[in-house]
Amino acid sequence: MGEAPAFFVNHLENGYTNGFGVKSEPKNRDTSVQIGDRSFVIGGNHEGNPLFLGVQIHDKITNKWSSPSVLGTGPKPCKGYSAIVLKNGRILVIKKGSASDDSIWFLEVDTSFVREQKKLLGREVVAWSKGVRGNAEKPIVISGPSGVGKGTLISMLMKEFPSMFGFSVSHTTRAPRFMEKCGVHYHFTDKTVMEKEIKDGKFLEFASVHGNLYGTSIESVEVVTDSGKRCILDIDVQGARSVKASSLDAIFIFVCPPSMNELEDRLRARGTETEEQIQKRLRNADAEIKAGESSGIFEHILYNDNLEECYKNLKNLLGIDDHAPVNGVEVEGINLPKEHTVTKMEEKILIQETGEGTKNNMIVLDLSSINGGAPGRTRGIVLDTVKSS
């Protein structure tokens, strides 16, 4: 058998001067875990925001408190938490007495994503991801040169299977085209606002494309996946490269034109760009097609010559035919008890209901197949109740 049951919601010694700015008793609601020389205290709220649970770090060696940058959307504060240190730089945080779709959270303190963000931001970083039961189907990344037909193919898919696919609405600093709606085709935004949000860790990826800034916010992907739909991202090759390096486990498809002449004709016929912009897009297309075909990012390359044929090939590689079932979200609820103890047994977390008048049921949280992570969602959680006899 593996390691001995180990549980631990350790309160720090009384009377500490904490990062919340006051010398205080640890509050009942605060929870701390120790990793090496550091304690991570989870409680209170983040920068005075009552809707965002706070995180503080205490370094034993320097006896100093610090407030890390907190990335991702974290849990809302509640009546209490259990926390346990997992492998690979994560802390499992269980909200007491919460419904199962909001009870399991992961605070990443030393994962590759967090290490990368630390380097980028030059300061201490932690990142939240929400635990989600089961596995949604992989998001789909579609790239290809401007005018090749990505938008057309995506629209066909969304029209035919409206409850199966959802579009990740990107942010961009380019001006809206005639008929483009903010929040539907893009979130049209200001460069300084977008740069600030990138700095705040709100984006899964971003890139400068044809002279404008484009990016996928973490939220835009979460909105789609949380609704139980398969998320489609229409992003350029640089963005696809970033997504490939992130925790988002996706399918990567590159769409090629039959020829450069045909691409030019399509761009002109669309009538949405000025001559100067068309020239810029055609110049970039060459490099993009080369990168798409040879970068090793894309598992699938589609040639969009005849539209109907290309659409059929797209559906084939996504494993859907005309009678494909509509995928849904699992809704069975298991509420985590307010009073409980938590024990770790290898990859399983045993949550034992305690307290008077309870049935002493045990809930088993199986983390052996989790995937994904911050920023976004940790998927693949299995939750089961073992009734006490």
Ligand SMILES: Nc1nc2c(ncn2[C@@H]2O[C@H](COP(=O)(O)OP(=O)(O)O)[C@@H](O)[C@H]2O)c(=O)[nH]1
């Ligand atoms: N990296 C990245 N690229 C994006 C994003 N959204 C759109 N793009 C890409 O930006 C490029 C230009 O998009 P757009 O201005 O809508 O022109 P279009 O491709 O000709 O329709 C295309 O290659 C898109 O795939 C994003 O969020 N991130």
Ligand SMILES: Nc1ncnc2c1ncn2[C@@H]1O[C@H](COP(=O)(O)OP(=O)(O)O)[C@@H](O)[C@H]1O
């Ligand atoms: N297979 C095709 N044959 C001819 N025209 C096409 C084909 N696919 C797309 N188009 C047209 O080409 C233009 C560019 O397509 P669009 O979907 O906007 O490209 P993208 O999103 O890749 O920039 C649109 O006017 C569209 O109707």
